[in-house]
Amino acid sequence: xxxxxxxxxxxxxxxxxxxxxxxxxxxxxxxxxxxxxxxxxxxxxxxxxxxxxxxxxxxxxxxxxxxxxxxxxxxxxxxxxxxxxxxxxxxxxxxxxxxxxxxxxxxxxxxxxxxxxxxxxxxxxxxxxxxxxxxxxxxxxxxxxxxxxxxxxxxxxxxxxxxxxxxxxxxxxxxxxxxxxxxxxxxxxxxxxxxxxxxxxxxxxxxxxxxxxxxxxxxxxxxxxxxxxxxxxxxxxxxxxxxxxxxxxxxxxxxxxxxxxxxxxxxxxxxxx
Amino acid sequence: xxxxxxxxxxxxxxxxxxxxxxxxxxxxxxxxxxxxxxxxxxxxxxxxxxxxxxxxxxxxxxxxxxxxxxxxxxxxxxxxxxxxxxxxxxxxxxxxxxxxxxxxxxxxxxxxxxxxxxxxxxxxxxxxxxxxxxxxxxxxxxxxxxxxxxxxxxxxxxxxxxxxxxxxxxxxxxxxxxxxxxxxxxxxxxxxxxxxxxxxxxxxxxxxxxxxxxxxxxxxxxxxxxxxxxxxxxxxxxxxxxxxxxxxxxxxxxxxxxxxxxxxxxxxxxxxxxxxxxxxxxxxxxxxxxxxxxxxxxxxxxxxxx
Numbered sequence: 029x030x031x032x033x034x035x036x037x038x039x040x041x042x043x044x045x046x047x048x049x050x051x052x053x054x055x056x057x058x059x060x061x062x063x064x065x066x067x068x069x070x071x072x073x074x075x076x077x078x079x080x081x082x083x084x085x086x087x088x089x090x091x092x093x094x095x096x097x098x099x100x101x102x103x104x105x106x107x108x109x110x111x112x113x114x115x116x117x118x119x120x121x122x123x124x125x126x127x128x129x130x131x132x133x134x135x136x137x138x139x140x141x142x143x144x145x146x147x148x149x150x151x152x153x154x155x156x157x158x159x160x161x162x163x164x165x166x167x168x169x170x171x172x173x174x175x176x177x178x179x180x181x182x183x184x185x186x187x188x189x190x191x192x193x194x195x196x197x198x199x200x201x202x203x204x205x206x207x208x209x210x211x212x213x214x215x216x217x218x219x220x221x222x223x224x225x226x227x228x229x230x231x232x233x234x235x236x237x238x239x240x241x242x243x244x245x246x247x248x249x250x251x252x253x254x255x256x257x258x259x260x261x262x263x264x265x266x267x268x269x270x271x272x273x274x275x276x277x278x279x280x281x282x283x284x285x286x287x288x289x290x291x292x293x294x295x296x297x298x299x300x301x
Numbered sequence: 302x303x304x305x306x307x308x309x310x311x312x313x314x315x316x317x318x319x320x321x322x323x324x325x326x327x328x329x330x331x332x333x334x335x336x337x338x339x340x341x342x343x344x345x346x347x348x349x350x351x352x353x354x355x356x357x358x359x360x361x362x363x364x365x366x367x368x369x370x371x372x373x374x375x376x377x378x379x380x381x382x383x384x385x386x387x388x389x390x391x392x393x394x395x396x397x398x399x400x401x402x403x404x405x406x407x408x409x410x411x412x413x414x415x416x417x418x419x420x421x422x423x424x425x426x427x428x429x430x431x432x433x434x435x436x437x438x439x440x441x442x443x444x445x446x447x448x449x450x451x452x453x454x455x456x457x458x459x460x461x462x463x464x465x466x467x468x469x470x471x472x473x474x475x476x477x478x479x480x481x482x483x484x485x486x487x488x489x490x491x492x493x494x495x496x497x498x499x500x501x502x503x504x505x506x507x508x509x510x511x512x513x514x515x516x517x518x519x520x521x522x523x524x525x526x527x528x529x530x531x532x533x534x535x536x537x538x539x540x541x542x543x544x545x546x547x548x549x550x551x552x553x554x555x556x557x558x559x560x561x562x563x564x565x566x567x568x569x570x571x572x573x574x575x576x577x578x579x580x581x582x583x584x585x586x587x588x589x590x591x592x593x594x595x596x597x598x599x600x601x602x603x604x605x606x607x
Contacts, residue, residue: 128387136379
């Protein structure tokens with residue numbers, strides 16, 4: 029009850045920010061677009077014609093390809109633009125919590141500091157999960173009901189997008205506690221997010237390095253930091269119903285998220301406000 | 302039984318360069334209004350923050366209601382009004398009390414009963430559904446007070462409780478605190494408003510540079526021993542009697558201030574006045590204001606070595 033109220037308050041605080049409302053409106057428009065504008069004429073499980081806004085295409089396309097294409101596009105957009113926006117919208121939550129006069133009210137309650145931080149963290153993840161699943165489940169239901177093809181991989185992809193956000197938000201939580209600055213923690217998290225594809229290509233970088241030690245540093249960073257690029261690929265493969273070659277990037281990124289969150293909790297526990 | 306006990310509590314900042322609290326030991330009895338005074342930076346807010354757990358002490362330890370301050374469970378019995386508290390501005394007073402009440406461990410039925418009653422007590426019931434960003438400073442302060450009383454605490458910490466509140470509101474808060482005290486609640490107040498402290502406190506402590514320098518009842522601080530003000534209907538004989546008794550005297554219209562050696566000498570003086578058929582209208586122990594006393598102490602005119 030006490031812990032839940034912290035989650036609820038954070039959820040309510042996030043909802044008060046216009047970004048999430050805008051995101052919900054955009055998601056609704058996209059879902060309405062799929063619902064009303066896309067017309068699939070199904071014959072014996074195959075699509076015989078497709079029209080968007082009444083304009084018919086003559087090309088014969090496999091129905092499953094359409095589903096995977098549409099849902100794959102939504103997943104990629106959510107993984108890139110969605111996470112980018114979600115990080116932006118939640119960047120102020122931890123620094124706001126630490127403001128003098130605000131944090132005092134939480135600490136004076138019979139809840140531990142770990143519960144306060146966890147409640148705040150889960151509140152942020154919950155609002156982002158709501159936004160992502162609103163679009164994912166909406167699109168999934170519309171596409172599945174229209175075609176009869178139920179792509180559960182898309183739902184798993186949605187879960188992975190939320191998990192990726194949770195991992196990155198753990199980093200933003202740590203940076204927020206240390207710096208008390210929303211913009212700074214956001215910038216560093218973006219840096220890590222966009223640094224990931226570069227680290228994934230580290231084999232191509234080795235030749236450009238002047239010393240072996242730099243290679244070892246890059247290797248160390250690759251194994252330690254969250255592998256958002258690989259997580260993006262896994263999301264895409266899940267959505268398209270393809271086999272996943274390795275889950276290792278997910279486990280190592282999760283381990284990073286848990287370690288960083290526990291470190292945040294340790295620092296938060298010792299801090300004076 | 303003590304509500305607050307501190308044992309050589311110290312809090313240093315900047316690797317010991319700033320000593321916010323130094324070996325601070327204090328006991329506050331249950332069911333009293335205890336006020337902590339001190340100039341800015343004396344360590345008053347730091348002390349409350351250490352007791353609540355917002356700041357960690359450098360050394361020493363403390364107990365609230367006989368439990369270590371390190372135990373979060375003690376907060377169930379504690380209310381706290383922070384100086385410059387901040388509530389989420391997008392919520393109304395009712396919503397704020399609802400969320401923070403749940404955080405304090407109150408159930409739905411308790412919240413349903415407590416919230417309207419408290420909003421009425423602090424005179425915010427007509428504003429309960431208005432977003433607090435429209436509130437004045439005084440209204441915010443009253444909301445903070447309602448928040449501090451939500452869990453029906455046994456011990457309440459109030460950091461500048463009447464800050465920004467008009468005189469009528471201040472009196473209402475004072476009366477509310479006194480009635481809570483009468484119900485057995487301990488109230489620990491930090492305030493700059495010395496006239497408020499003087500009117501409501503049972504006991505006062507003065508803090509300077511992180512050290513406790515004076516402690517006592519308000520009466521102890523503001524009474525000047527063996528000085529009395531005497532008001533008479535006629536001033537004719539007073540000067541002669543005092544000269545005769547070698548009692549120093551000062552006159553301001555019909556009010557005489559005398560410095561007697563002891564109570565017996567005061568009684569002899571009264572007897573002489575009565576024998577001379579002078580009507581005594583009042584005999585008042587001479588007092589200074591708490592503000593005068595506080596300024597004397599802080600400016601080192603007296604007290605630090607006491």
